[in-house]
Amino acid sequence: MTPTLLAPAPARAARPAAPAAPAPDSARARRHGFGFWAVAYAFLVVMAFCAVPTPLYAIYQARDGFSSFVVTIVFAAYAAGVVVSLFTVGHLSDWHGRRRVLIPALLLSIVSAVVFLLWHGLAALLVARVLSGLAVGAVTATATAWIAELHSARRPGASPKRAQLVGTAANLGGIGLGPLVAGMLAQWVGDPLVIPYAVSIAALLIALVVVALSPDERALPSPRPRYRPQRVSVPAAARGRYFAAGAAAAIAFATFGLFTSLAPSFIAGTLGHTSHALAGAAAFVVFAGGVVAQAAIAARSARQAVAAGIATLLAGLVVVVAAVWLPQPSLALFLGGGVVAGAGAGMLFKGAIATVAALAAPERRAEALAGIFLAGYIGISLPVIGLGVLLQEVAPRVGLLSFAVLLALVIAAAAPKLLGRS
Numbered sequence: 001m002t003p004t005l006l007a008p009a010p011a012r013a014a015r016p017a018a019p020a021a022p023a024p025d026s027a028r029a030r031r032h033g034f035g036f037w038a039v040a041y042a043f044l045v046v047m048a049f050c051a052v053p054t055p056l057y058a059i060y061q062a063r064d065g066f067s068s069f070v071v072t073i074v075f076a077a078y079a080a081g082v083v084v085s086l087f088t089v090g091h092l093s094d095w096h097g098r099r100r101v102l103i104p105a106l107l108l109s110i111v112s113a114v115v116f117l118l119w120h121g122l123a124a125l126l127v128a129r130v131l132s133g134l135a136v137g138a139v140t141a142t143a144t145a146w147i148a149e150l151h152s153a154r155r156p157g158a159s160p161k162r163a164q165l166v167g168t169a170a171n172l173g174g175i176g177l178g179p180l181v182a183g184m185l186a187q188w189v190g191d192p193l194v195i196p197y198a199v200s201i202a203a204l205l206i207a208l209v210v211v212a213l214s215p216d217e218r219a220l221p222s223p224r225p226r227y228r229p230q231r232v233s234v235p236a237a238a239r240g241r242y243f244a245a246g247a248a249a250a251i252a253f254a255t256f257g258l259f260t261s262l263a264p265s266f267i268a269g270t271l272g273h274t275s276h277a278l279a280g281a282a283a284f285v286v287f288a289g290g291v292v293a294q295a296a297i298a299a300r301s302a303r304q305a306v307a308a309g310i311a312t313l314l315a316g317l318v319v320v321v322a323a324v325w326l327p328q329p330s331l332a333l334f335l336g337g338g339v340v341a342g343a344g345a346g347m348l349f350k351g352a353i354a355t356v357a358a359l360a361a362p363e364r365r366a367e368a369l370a371g372i373f374l375a376g377y378i379g380i381s382l383p384v385i386g387l388g389v390l391l392q393e394v395a396p397r398v399g400l401l402s403f404a405v406l407l408a409l410v411i412a413a414a415a416p417k418l419l420g421r422s
Contacts, residue, residue: 032154035214036147036163040170042102042207043143046109047174048181049200050078050132053116053125054260055183055279058268059192064122068265072388075261077126079381081133082140086373087230089134090141095224098146099216105138106208113197113204140171140373149218161298169291172346175260176287183280192276232374233367238359242368244417245352245359248306249372250379251407251414252349255313255341257380258403259286262387263338270324270396271331282335289339290346297347302358305351306418310411313344317404324397349376355418383407 053060057071093101112131115124144167151163178200185199186192234242263286264279293312297305319337323330352372360368383403390399 029154031215032150034210035216036150036154036166038207038210038214039098039102039143039146039150040166042106042211043139043147043167043170044174044177045200045203045207046106046135046139046143047171048178049109049113049204050136051175051178051260051283052182052196052200053129054179054283055264055276056186056192056196057261058264058274058279059186059276060125063193064120066122067392068262069388069392070122071265072261072385074122074125074129075257076381076385078129078133078136079257079377081130082137083133083374083377085134085137086141086370086377087137087232089138090370091230092138092227093142093145095221097216097220098142098149098218099211099214101138101142102146102211103208105135105142106204106211108132108135108138110201110204110208113201116197117194143167143170146214146216150215153215153217165295165298168294168350172287172290172294175256176284176291179260179280179282180284181280183275183277186280187275187277230370231367232371233360234371235359235361235368240417241420242356242359242371244414245355246372246375247410247414248309248348248352248355248418249376250383251313251410252309252345252352253376253380254383254407255317255345256286256290257384258387259283259338259342261384262391266324266396266400267331267334271329271334273331278331282338285335286338286342286345289342290349293343293346294350297350302351302354303419305347305354306415307351309344309346309348309351310415310418311344313341313348314408314411316341316344317407321397321401321404324400329397351418 053074057074061067061071089101108131112128112135115128115131119127147167147170148160148163151158151160151166155162181199182196185195189195260283263282267279267282268274293309297308300308316337316339319333320341321337323333323337326333353369356368356372383406387399387403390402394402
């Protein structure tokens with residue numbers, strides 16, 4: 001279901017305005033402008049919190065004595081929470097209002113942070129990550145739609161590209177910002193398993209307040225539809241391109257998943273750098289590359305975005321693999337390759353979303369996009385779990401090479417359909 005945007009206010013006859021009192025339309029515009037940035041901030045904070053554990057996994061491993069494979073299971077628990085929430089809750093704001101879904105999701109993120117703080121052990125990590133995933137699944141669809149509506153209400157008739165860019169920056173930028181801040185706090189402030197979560201709770205509480213004050217004026221359906229999970233719709237006339245777009249989304253998310261789960265282990269083990277700040281910075285630069293790349297190709301077609309994304313992602317993977325296979329492994333090459341791979345993943349995901357949006361009928365677009373997000377979160381979990389299993393049997397650089405070859409093969413299989421050649 002696509003969101004209903006607020007219509008522009010009808011034109012009024014010009015009349016003199018009192019110099020000391022702003023016009024009602026100006027006050028309304030300011031309210032929607034405040035709401036636009038408030039919801040973007042909340043989106044950013046929730047996504048940042050979901051990635052806070054990334055540079056801290058090495059500390060959990062040392063404290064609780066589990067392997068890198070267990071890290072992949074913890075990461076998969078988060079992805080499972082996201083998928084469940086996307087298909088059971090993510091669409092409910094269309095029926096009940098954006099605020100009524102976003103505020104409980106923020107509260108769920110706060111509960112997740114409290115679990116991280118007060119409950120120790122593997123079970124606590126699994127529960128906290130599932131709760132965080134459930135919150136993210138609800139926030140992703142709700143905040144993206146609300147940002148678009150507030151932008152339209154604030155600037156009637158304006159291009160939606162500004163809202164799309166802010167939504168993307170909050171989503172990917174938040175996932176990159178969380179590890180960076182958590183890593184810096186863990187490295188230089190102390191109490192690495194306490195302070196990052198305390199800071200997250202404070203940021204989430206601020207988000208709770210500003211979201212509560214944001215306007216939510218979208219007309220709701222009456223009567224409310226009977227509850228059903230989010231449907232997945234596959235356009236019958238273009239199934240080949242649809243499934244190719246799903247593969248592209250899975251590849252993009254698998255690339256991001258590598259850098260938010262196992263990359264810190266590569267940096268500490270294979271590359272010999274144990275700094276928590278560096279582990280967080282590694283995730284940040286990858287997602288920053290994705291945000292910048294998506295902004296840079298905002299005006300390009302879906303086909304152009306896919307083509308650029310494929311070439312850039314493959315180049316980045318080559319550099320990342322080469323960095324750990326050199327006789328003297330190179331941290332600089334690993335990070336540089338991560339930036340390039342992140343840029344390629346960002347462009348590829350943008351192209352996949354644009355492809356499906358163009359293929360699907362307007363009344364089925366949300367359902368078609370739901371399938372792409374499902375493919376993405378399968379991509380962020382299964383390949384990373386597979387890599388975690390593989391690393392129990394082979395050297396890390398062999399596992400990374402295998403991971404890169406698998407992604408390259410999937411790209412090669414999906415590229416002809418995505419590029420419209422068959």
